Amino acid sequence: MEEIVLDKLRVWNRRIAILTGLVLLACVCVVLLDILMRRVGSSLGGTDEISGYVVAITTSWGMAYTLLELGHVRIDLLRGWSGRLGRSLFDLFAMTVMAGTITLIAAKCWPVLARSLANSSRANTPLETPLALVQIPWFAGWVWFAIVAWLTLAAALMLVLKGQFEQSEKAIGCFGEQEAASK
Amino acid sequence: MTSYVAVGLLSLLTLSIPVGIVLFLLGFGVDVFFSSFPLIRGLGNLVWSTSNNATLIAIPLFVLLGEILVRSGIATRTYTALDRWVSWLPGGLVHANVATATMFSATSGSSVATAATVATVAMPQAEKLGYDPKLFSGAIAAGGTLGIMIPPSINLIVYGFLTQTSIPRLFLAGLLPGLALAIGFMAITALICLMRPSLGGTRRVFPLSEMMQALLQLLPIILLFTIIIGSIYKGWATPTEAAAVGVACAILIAAIFGSVSRHMFTDAILGTIKITSMIMLVVIGASFLNFTLASAGLGRELEEFLSGLGLTPLGTIFVVVLIYIVLGFFIETLSLMVVTIPIIVPVVVAQGFDPIWFGILMIVLIEMALITPPVGLNLYVVQGARKSGKMSDVMLGSIPFVLAMLAMAAALIAFPGIALFLPNAVGG
Numbered sequence: 001m002e003e004i005v006l007d008k009l010r011v012w013n014r015r016i017a018i019l020t021g022l023v024l025l026a027c028v029c030v031v032l033l034d035i036l037m038r039r040v041g042s043s044l045g046g047t048d049e050i051s052g053y054v055v056a057i058t059t060s061w062g063m064a065y066t067l068l069e070l071g072h073v074r075i076d077l078l079r080g081w082s083g084r085l086g087r088s089l090f091d092l093f094a095m096t097v098m099a100g101t102i103t104l105i106a107a108k109c110w111p112v113l114a115r116s117l118a119n120s121s122r123a124n125t126p127l128e129t130p131l132a133l134v135q136i137p138w139f140a141g142w143v144w145f146a147i148v149a150w151l152t153l154a155a156a157l158m159l160v161l162k163g164q165f166e167q168s169e170k171a172i173g174c175f176g177e178q179e180a181a182s183k
Numbered sequence: 184m185t186s187y188v189a190v191g192l193l194s195l196l197t198l199s200i201p202v203g204i205v206l207f208l209l210g211f212g213v214d215v216f217f218s219s220f221p222l223i224r225g226l227g228n229l230v231w232s233t234s235n236n237a238t239l240i241a242i243p244l245f246v247l248l249g250e251i252l253v254r255s256g257i258a259t260r261t262y263t264a265l266d267r268w269v270s271w272l273p274g275g276l277v278h279a280n281v282a283t284a285t286m287f288s289a290t291s292g293s294s295v296a297t298a299a300t301v302a303t304v305a306m307p308q309a310e311k312l313g314y315d316p317k318l319f320s321g322a323i324a325a326g327g328t329l330g331i332m333i334p335p336s337i338n339l340i341v342y343g344f345l346t347q348t349s350i351p352r353l354f355l356a357g358l359l360p361g362l363a364l365a366i367g368f369m370a371i372t373a374l375i376c377l378m379r380p381s382l383g384g385t386r387r388v389f390p391l392s393e394m395m396q397a398l399l400q401l402l403p404i405i406l407l408f409t410i411i412i413g414s415i416y417k418g419w420a421t422p423t424e425a426a427a428v429g430v431a432c433a434i435l436i437a438a439i440f441g442s443v444s445r446h447m448f449t450d451a452i453l454g455t456i457k458i459t460s461m462i463m464l465v466v467i468g469a470s471f472l473n474f475t476l477a478s479a480g481l482g483r484e485l486e487e488f489l490s491g492l493g494l495t496p497l498g499t500i501f502v503v504v505l506i507y508i509v510l511g512f513f514i515e516t517l518s519l520m521v522v523t524i525p526i527i528v529p530v531v532v533a534q535g536f537d538p539i540w541f542g543i544l545m546i547v548l549i550e551m552a553l554i555t556p557p558v559g560l561n562l563y564v565v566q567g568a569r570k571s572g573k574m575s576d577v578m579l580g581s582i583p584f585v586l587a588m589l590a591m592a593a594a595l596i597a598f599p600g601i602a603l604f605l606p607n608a609v610g611g
Contacts, residue, residue, distance in 0.1 A: 021452030
């Protein structure tokens with residue numbers, strides 16, 4: 001069961017990561033078009049603004065993928081010296097703190113979106129983008145990150161309780177600097 | 184408050200909580216214990232304003248650029264070509280390691296990516312040609328660190344972003360020290376191999392025709408560097424836009440070499456999202472901590488502390504250098520940078536030092552942290568690529584290069600012009 005949840009989460013986050021990467025490539029095209037148009041004396045206008053939104057949205061949606069790929073850097077000093085059970089406890093503790101913090105961040109992001117929705121705010125820029133339009137996917141990304149964090153924690157906890165330390169370490173272990181190197 | 188942050192930081196990090204999250208937690212702590220206003224109310228806005236930032240798009244784009252170069256085989260071609268040119272020197276192929284790393288630094292914004300690239304291509308050659316594994320791998324680890332000094336550099340972008348300093352000027356400032364370090368690394372290698380020829384493997388001289396042919400292989404990477412940096416200084420593109428130009432050119436070059444495929448793109452994209460999100464969580468966390476520290480008046484407290492010590496400006500710089508060397512042993516480098524920038528840069532600037540110059544000095548110290556154990560990412564990167572032998576080999580092999588970096592730091596303090604000459608000469 002736990003393995004199935006983790007696998008599903010990995011598959012979905014991989015798809016999301018590819019999609020966010022494609023958004024990034026689209027942004028490259030927009031920037032290039034703008035540079036070319038500027039050379040001939042015209043301009044698309046607003047590429048900076050669009051780039052900003054792309055960073056905000058790709059970042060919030062990419063976080064969960066990085067989490068499952070064990071990409072968020074952790075210092076492995078004490079943990080590295082512990083035994084299997086000790087390592088699992090370190091991992092569960094770190095993951096609980098992480099899930100809690102991410103949930104708090106997501107909760108605190110809501111008022112930002114709520115205000116934009118309530119006031120129908122628009123960006124103070126030439127594009128006058130309705131802020132809710134870009135803040136909804138940004139906020140949703142953080143919520144998704146929080147959901148993935150809790151689900152991963154729950155699955156890992158079950159694995160540890162069943163004594164499957166190795167599988168739990170694959171899900172929430174330290175990325176290991178050697179592994180980072182091979183990426 | 185300073186001791187709270189220092190103790191809190193170290194203990195939370197040792198508990199192996201992710202670095203980005205530690206920064207948020209410290210921010211919450213500063214809010215609860217040291218601030219009379221509920222700073223946490225600003226958290227959502229801060230997360231939005233930090234990530235909704237056009238400057239930061241340079242981070243995923245430069246990462247993507249590096250990923251494409253690595254996965255399209257351009258790295259291998261560059262290495263082989265440089266081997267033809269520098270293998271006659273005492274130390275042979277070791278110079279090719281440094282030279283390839285230098286060239287890659289000029290297109291990649293990251294040290295780890297540079298070291299990983301060179302290590303993957305170079306390591307198989309070391310055993311074949313009988314090189315000393317220590318010196319050979321140490322040179323790759325050290326050469327890789329140039330990735331964050333020679334423009335473009337992700338770390339300089341983050342520094343510029345957090346300190347409101349001009350990124351093009353930072354890029355210009357990093358160029359001379361970066362090249363000087365590269366030359367220094369090669370000089371040290373030659374010197375060591377002259378004294379102990381057994382370390383240097385076989386020196387090889389290639390016929391001129393082969394050398395000229397190799398030059399052709401270097402063209403793509405030289406072209407890429409010229410386009411990226413040229414477009415910035417010609418005023419055609421901002422550093423951020425230049426990253427987009429770089430990505431487009433890299434794809435074009437990969438296409439010319441016939442290495443563009445769906446598989447290559449997927450891998451490059453996944454690698455980019457993973458690294459970018461990791462960096463961004465740390466950057467957003469650091470921004471929140473900056474905000475709480477500034478609101479709670481840490482700058483004033485630190486300044487009072489330092490003026491209480493009665494140090495001269497030079498004395499302050501020495502204390503700062505010492506702090507970086509010590510912290511560099513234990514803390515991952517980007518985290519070290521973002522954690523210390525809000526605390527240390529205001530103090531240094533208040534003493535009358537140029538923030539551009541300090542940025543470069545900080546990068547030298549950060550480079551050193553990349554190759555000093557126990558937490559020196561490049562050491563692990565190189566060891567990871569070796570797949571055999573002892574980790575301590577890489578560590579020992581890096582020591583001469585650490586000395587070169589110390590000498591560079593001293594030179595920067597004695598002659599700030601090494602960093603400031605180019606940005607001042609170009610103006611703006």
